[in-house]
Amino acid sequence: MHKVTTRTRASTVAGLAAVALVVLGLVLPAFASRSLIQDLFFILTMLTLAQLWNLIAGYGGMVSVGQQAFVGIGAYAMFAGVILWGWDPVPAILLGGVAAFLLAIPMAFFAFRLQGAYFAIGTWVIAEVTRLLVAQWKTLGGGTGTSLPREATSDIIGVAAIAELFGIRDAAARDILAYWLALALAVGTMAAIYALLRSRTGLALAAVRDNDNAARSVGVDAQRVKWLVFLSAATMTGLVGALIYVQTARISPDAAFSVTNWTAYVIFIAVIGGIGRLEGPILGVLVFWGLQTAFADYGSWYLLALGLLAIVTMLFAPRGLWGLIADRWGIALFPIQRRLILEGARNG
Amino acid sequence: MLSHASLPHAGGRMGRGGILPLCEVVAMIWLDVLVQGILLGGLYALFAAGLSLVFGIMRLVNLAHGDLIVFAAFLILVTVNLLGLNPFLSALIAAPVMFALGWALQRFVLNRVVGKDILPPLLITFGLSVALQNGMLEVFSADSQRIRAGALESASINLGVVTIGTLPLLTFGSAVLAIFILNRIFYTTAIGRAFRATSDDPVTASLMGINPRGVFAMATGLAMVIVTLAALYLGMRANFDPSIGPARLIYAFEAVIIGGLGSLWGTLAGGAIIGIAQTVGAQINPEWQILAGHLAFLAVLIIRPRGLFPRAVD
Amino acid sequence: MTPILETRGLTAAYGQFKALFGIDLAVSPGECVAIIGANGAGKTTLMRSITGVLRNDPGMVLHRGEPIGDLPADQVMQRGIAMVPEGRKLFPSLSVEENLLIGGQVRRGGGRWSLDTIYQLFPILKDRRHSPGTALSGGQQQMVAIGRALMSNPELLLCDEVSLGLAPVVIRDIYAALPAIREAGAAVVIVEQDIARALSVADRVYCLMEGRVTLHAPAAEISREAIHAAYFGEPT
Ligand SMILES: Nc1ncnc2c1ncn2[C@@H]1O[C@H](COP(=O)(O)OP(=O)(O)O)[C@@H](O)[C@H]1O
Numbered sequence A: 001m002h003k004v005t006t007r008t009r010a011s012t013v014a015g016l017a018a019v020a021l022v023v024l025g026l027v028l029p030a031f032a033s034r035s036l037i038q039d040l041f042f043i044l045t046m047l048t049l050a051q052l053w054n055l056i057a058g059y060g061g062m063v064s065v066g067q068q069a070f071v072g073i074g075a076y077a078m079f080a081g082v083i084l085w086g087w088d089p090v091p092a093i094l095l096g097g098v099a100a101f102l103l104a105i106p107m108a109f110f111a112f113r114l115q116g117a118y119f120a121i122g123t124w125v126i127a128e129v130t131r132l133l134v135a136q137w138k139t140l141g142g143g144t145g146t147s148l149p150r151e152a153t154s155d156i157i158g159v160a161a162i163a164e165l166f167g168i169r170d171a172a173a174r175d176i177l178a179y180w181l182a183l184a185l186a187v188g189t190m191a192a193i194y195a196l197l198r199s200r201t202g203l204a205l206a207a208v209r210d211n212d213n214a215a216r217s218v219g220v221d222a223q224r225v226k227w228l229v230f231l232s233a234a235t236m237t238g239l240v241g242a243l244i245y246v247q248t249a250r251i252s253p254d255a256a257f258s259v260t261n262w263t264a265y266v267i268f269i270a271v272i273g274g275i276g277r278l279e280g281p282i283l284g285v286l287v288f289w290g291l292q293t294a295f296a297d298y299g300s301w302y303l304l305a306l307g308l309l310a311i312v313t314m315l316f317a318p319r320g321l322w323g324l325i326a327d328r329w330g331i332a333l334f335p336i337q338r339r340l341i342l343e344g345a346r347n348g
Numbered sequence B: 001m002l003s004h005a006s007l008p009h010a011g012g013r014m015g016r017g018g019i020l021p022l023c024e025v026v027a028m029i030w031l032d033v034l035v036q037g038i039l040l041g042g043l044y045a046l047f048a049a050g051l052s053l054v055f056g057i058m059r060l061v062n063l064a065h066g067d068l069i070v071f072a073a074f075l076i077l078v079t080v081n082l083l084g085l086n087p088f089l090s091a092l093i094a095a096p097v098m099f100a101l102g103w104a105l106q107r108f109v110l111n112r113v114v115g116k117d118i119l120p121p122l123l124i125t126f127g128l129s130v131a132l133q134n135g136m137l138e139v140f141s142a143d144s145q146r147i148r149a150g151a152l153e154s155a156s157i158n159l160g161v162v163t164i165g166t167l168p169l170l171t172f173g174s175a176v177l178a179i180f181i182l183n184r185i186f187y188t189t190a191i192g193r194a195f196r197a198t199s200d201d202p203v204t205a206s207l208m209g210i211n212p213r214g215v216f217a218m219a220t221g222l223a224m225v226i227v228t229l230a231a232l233y234l235g236m237r238a239n240f241d242p243s244i245g246p247a248r249l250i251y252a253f254e255a256v257i258i259g260g261l262g263s264l265w266g267t268l269a270g271g272a273i274i275g276i277a278q279t280v281g282a283q284i285n286p287e288w289q290i291l292a293g294h295l296a297f298l299a300v301l302i303i304r305p306r307g308l309f310p311r312a313v314d
Numbered sequence C: 001m002t003p004i005l006e007t008r009g010l011t012a013a014y015g016q017f018k019a020l021f022g023i024d025l026a027v028s029p030g031e032c033v034a035i036i037g038a039n040g041a042g043k044t045t046l047m048r049s050i051t052g053v054l055r056n057d058p059g060m061v062l063h064r065g066e067p068i069g070d071l072p073a074d075q076v077m078q079r080g081i082a083m084v085p086e087g088r089k090l091f092p093s094l095s096v097e098e099n100l101l102i103g104g105q106v107r108r109g110g111g112r113w114s115l116d117t118i119y120q121l122f123p124i125l126k127d128r129r130h131s132p133g134t135a136l137s138g139g140q141q142q143m144v145a146i147g148r149a150l151m152s153n154p155e156l157l158l159c160d161e162v163s164l165g166l167a168p169v170v171i172r173d174i175y176a177a178l179p180a181i182r183e184a185g186a187a188v189v190i191v192e193q194d195i196a197r198a199l200s201v202a203d204r205v206y207c208l209m210e211g212r213v214t215l216h217a218p219a220a221e222i223s224r225e226a227i228h229a230a231y232f233g234e235p236t
């Protein structure tokens, strides 16, 4: 007797711990300080972006340097919904997802004709083009940008209820709402990626990354898988971008389409933590946040440190910090490798 | 900005020569736009030549290329300020420093990751890009800088139909000369032969007694010499600050791809196409300058994904 | 007399897969040694290990008694061990003449071989010297590959399956160059699947099977039966 499983003991423990963590995350605002909630918002949104980049690059082999296009277009679509059509900011976040999806279609159509380095630069150029076009959008502030109107931010759905529930002011309640949404996006994204990787499509994705032609020859429709992954990651990235700017409430093309903020740091988070594994970005984002907090008083030195850390990681631990941990202790919290277990001969 | 408004020249001539037919004025404006675009393309070709060389030999994209140009510009600036030298002499001093830097970067860092997988070199140079930008920000501040070139900055040559800035002309001439020399090195010298052989097949090249790692290091060093030249003109022609590197990288890469992998003259043509697209865009609406360049690049890529003059097969 | 080349317990692996299990082999100055064996026996792996494309423990490969097993390929070549790789491997970006010149980039002085003498050995190459190397016929490409290796005036020339994929007449033309090469003083190692051909030109023969030497004898003393046994692994 035998069966194929992806479960490990660590993963069972991790699964329970994850559920506990999510519950804890949900009730956290009841006793956490406002600044902790803000930090967690930052951590969760960066984590989600890193997971999404990891999905397309780490698992799918599509090294995009243009993720800022989706963050930016998502944020601007949300702003358009609020300012032009009078939507409430929270439902307007969905517009961000839609806009990113719509942008991703021509982008994929174009970029999928390119390979490797061409793909990377191609996606970057399209992001730049999007930024320059959006900067022409005068009703949303053109090149200098604009802010969410006070009326729109003052009565966001649910904020009043939260304020009442915790007995706090509106501004703090807004942070909590944004935090919950970020938590939902992060958990949803990771659950979806985990499910995807364990599915048949996940196997196909691995085959595509390792060898396009070989994958095709065993009947995997490489192109379809790539489209699926690219479009879903873009849509989610657009949602995250919109959410970030609901919280920021002020937008400009340079900030919303910043390659450094929304792609470089995100890539470093994935690299330092470990590319091609779900645990990687979790660890990576904590390192990023730790560096940022520890060196907050020393200007941009921490960014220099971050860049160098990414280089060192790539040179000496190409599978990231989590790779080191996994090699050392053989832990996998989110196992996706299929392991064959022979009944009777099962001893560990 | 880098584009030169052309209306004043045409207007001035109209004043002198009396009333010209409208269509002639329009034709002259566009001729001027074209010439300025080509000259601007010379600067982009200089940005691109080093990238083209390295990309052509080892398929390695250095995402820090633009930041290295800015770094070289600061190096020249510091030399000018400290030693009171003329910018051209300062560049002569900066060039070997940059060569050594490129050589060491390749030898000790990038050689460890060149290979089939493009992800590691891409990520490492991305890390270098962010590290360089923030390092320069801390050391030199975010202020705009310029390498002072005295009278050369405003000098121009009146060719009757169009007026050409001496500095843009010098830039273009330097680009042509640099590419000519690079081509000679590539196609007529022993090291150039080693470049091509290593690019074809590093393992077989090593069977010929060539050390591929040494060849790669030489190539990156050489690319950094051209980066210094690019930095010289970048710094003399416009303001620069630590944040402008990535945009130069994009122009450079666009020129390389438009020209076709491994073709240095193609890179010059690619630079000219971006330059013309930008000046034409700027002529229509100043805010469209950069956008027009990118759109020209995307258009070429859609029509000819391997560029206009592809030489190597990748 | 110290051999030019010696391997002692040479092993090699591709990742987890072991390809060579302790090869002992020696080549004396001026000698011609043939290495035969079926497809996949490990002949090319042996050549790669000797030339430094695959690195080993230092003492597994000796050049004139000095350990070179851990040297990179370029340094092995600079010691006078040149290789004609399997599949010719001409540089497509280089013309015929440039392919030859790059072989002579690290020349050891005082040898017989130069562009002129290579063109004397293979006159057809002179007419085609400006064509891209890869535009030539298979036989001509093989001549370029041999010429390219000779250009450094090696004291040991390794030839990996020079007759692979070539018509019999062409093979004959190529082997016709062998006496001149040996006359110029080089020891030669020939990897061949054509046993008769190998026996007719070599002084000694090694037969490889599944990464081991299964037969080693002077060419003149080998029987068909012994070869068959060494080649296919079972006595007939
Ligand atoms: N690059 C490689 N990676 C993995 N295995 C290889 C590689 N090259 C050869 N092999 C394996 O090593 C063994 C010996 O191959 P090789 O030396 O090429 O044999 P020969 O030259 O005698 O035909 C074969 O089983 C072959 O499949």
Ligand SMILES: [Mg+2]
Pocket (backbone or CB within 6 Å): C043, C044, C045, C086, C161
């Ligand atoms: Mg073989």
